Amino acid sequence: MGTHIATTPFGRRTVTLGLIASQAAAKQVEEGATVDKWEVFRDIRDAKDLLGATDRALSILHALLTCRRPVELVAGDNLVVFPSNVELIKRANGMSLPTLRRNIAVLMDCGLVIRRDSPNGKRYARRGQGGEVEQAYGFDLTPILARAGEFRQLAESVQAERRALLLVKERLTICRRDVVKMIAAGINEGVPGDWPTFRQRYEAIIARLPRTAPRSLLDAIADELEDLWLDVQDTLESFVKSQNMNPNESQDETHIQDSKPDFNSTDESKHGSRNKHEASTNVAETDNVRTLPKRDLPLGMVLNACPEIATYALGGPIRTWREFIAAAEEVRPHMGVSPSAWQEAVEVMGLENAAVTLAAILERTEHIRSRGGYLRSLVDRARDGMFSAWPMIMALLNARMSTMENGAAGKVRRSERGGTQSGVAAKKPSSLEISSALAKSLQGKGWK
Template identity: 35%
Template sequence: MEYTPISPFMRPISHAHLRVIEAPEASVQGKPINKWELLRELSKAQAAFGVTERDLTVLQGLLSFFPNDALGGNAEMIVFPSNKAICERLNGMPCSTMRRHLARLVETGLLVRRDSPNGKRYVRKRGADHVAFGFDLSPLYCRSEEIARAAEAVREAEERVRRLREVVSLMRRDLAALAEFGEELQPGLGLWDQMRDAAALTARALRRKLSLDDLGRYQAKLEAFLDTARNFIDGPETEEMITNDAQNERHYHNSNKECIEIEPGLKEAEGIALDCEPDTCEESSEASNLRQVPKIPLHLVVRSCPALKTFYAGEIRHWHQLYDAASHVRPAMGICVSAWEEAQRCMGPEQASVVVAAILERFAEIRSPGGYLRALSAKAVAGEFSCGPMIMALIGKQSAA
């Protein structure tokens, strides 16, 4: 065809028609692109191009009239169905509705009208001459790279939202668990009610589709609450698993000859323990037995010590099961029977089991597990030890990782 019209038949011309530039034939000849894949990419990036699902439905109907599955490599990509044929292909969509969505596709530059002098759509072949009037799909093909980039940007944004949503969900769960644990340690503190309310409001908000900015605000709020909760629970002098050589051990022996060789830091711990009267440890043991279960939820202990499940295949749903697990892994850790029994007398079987599980979790950092357990037993006798901060330190380390 010698001339490509830009004005529609019996319709006012607009900027959308003026943007049509007569492109040389080579500009539409390139790598073929599957028309249905291109439509899926456009569906993903529809907001960037200002089209709706109904607009894309009409475009899908027009693409179905194109005989090939691939766009490209053709001088003309014009389809010329009648309005009646298009509406039938769209499952009986009203003609007025179809025309409205066609006009929207033309306005966004994804489609171009090539109207004949009388407004009819047809193709005429006369020898080598080929003339077609209808809807030109070449703008859709020429913008395929733009559509692909926009679709990829949408996928990346959705992935960022998904990851941040997971983080906020995990932080909400940790906040609810810390509120429960903090209420047991320091009952009556108003902070725990605020934390529970914040966790409940966040859970309710996560039922909706939140934007990246909304999720960022929830994340900042939850981080502030979590930091405050850890400060209240841990206190200024958090019980840490001390691995300093000067406090726990003189040197390291890899020997199993006797218990004292496995625990080179035994002298200091024994010195502290032997300074008190024999009845003192018994009285402390009786006091500990009055509260056999530690003031910390068992599920927090199991969650903060995943290494325990690696070496113990049994279920851990009750405190006696945790005790069985600690008794099972204790010999493999190099903790002799006397150190284990002393820990049970001085801090109770349940709390001693928690300590063994925590030591196993940081086994690579502690040279003498038996000596370290004896030192903690001595602190328990003096009333200076609680296993709660030890578990919270492990939870904090896991959250930071």
């Protein structure tokens, strides 16, 4: 007569449908099935949230697995372990008895182990004459063997979800960074666009992002950010394509040079309307001032274009913008610019741009009768966003370069004419000197 195996818990613990389901699953073990208990434990640990297991419950499960020496769980073997509560607490690195009992119940509810209670609720084993265990009462590990494939699938799904969450977080971080920096670039470079609306959209999207969020919410927020990124990207790319800008920003100077400004003025003393007309036609002949660079003019470029301002410097050469502005304020009374006109220019253009404009006017002062009226006309254009100091400086630089090139060419021609005339004393050599070997090479190639 065989021994009856108990399937109901001892004492006041009741039988649940979950317990019945776990016992039914444990009976469906394939014959000859074998698994590595630690591999299955790792799968259970990865899928613990899906199973409903706690960290303490897994600690107890780990302790139960250590009570069985073989690493493999084999179908048909006696997989019941029967450690005492004291031994379990020791192997689980310490916990109170109520915590132990509560987490053992969690293992039961998750279907990870099955209770095999003795008649008196104690855990022990009855051995035969050969010392082999004939009957054991304790915790049956058969569900771990029976559900090993299920645990593996759950672990893979958790790992896939973890990878997907990592990817969406990376996508969200990169998209946030791109949107913020692209909006800032559009504002700083003065690109036409509805930048306040872009910023409001970004802030509204980020406001919905909690500290911890499920992947579905992160995916939705990332999709909205990508839509915003596309709108911002299209705005910037459209502006770049319309300006035919190069990546190295060398096209900025091309736009300025192509405008060919010449701000010669003839009579601003009595006719304010004529001042405005000359400023509009001579300072910026381009149709759109927005094509000009939005960054500040380099001080070195301004000093090269406007060397006259250096004669009014106080205490030596101009090295900083503060010294440049001081020189501009020093020359202002000599140019006949009233304090009110200067103050208005500072308020509209800014202190540095006003000083640059005044220095540029100083370079052409012999062509401008009313410097104060001309400055006021430029201030009016700057107030309407139709004036930039860049064309003035570039026009002066181009004029200086042309003068230097023409002067050098004239010296060379005069030197050549003097060399061909007989009886003429040798003149002082020009700044453009070449070696005799190079001269012979040029003559051999037909250069005159």
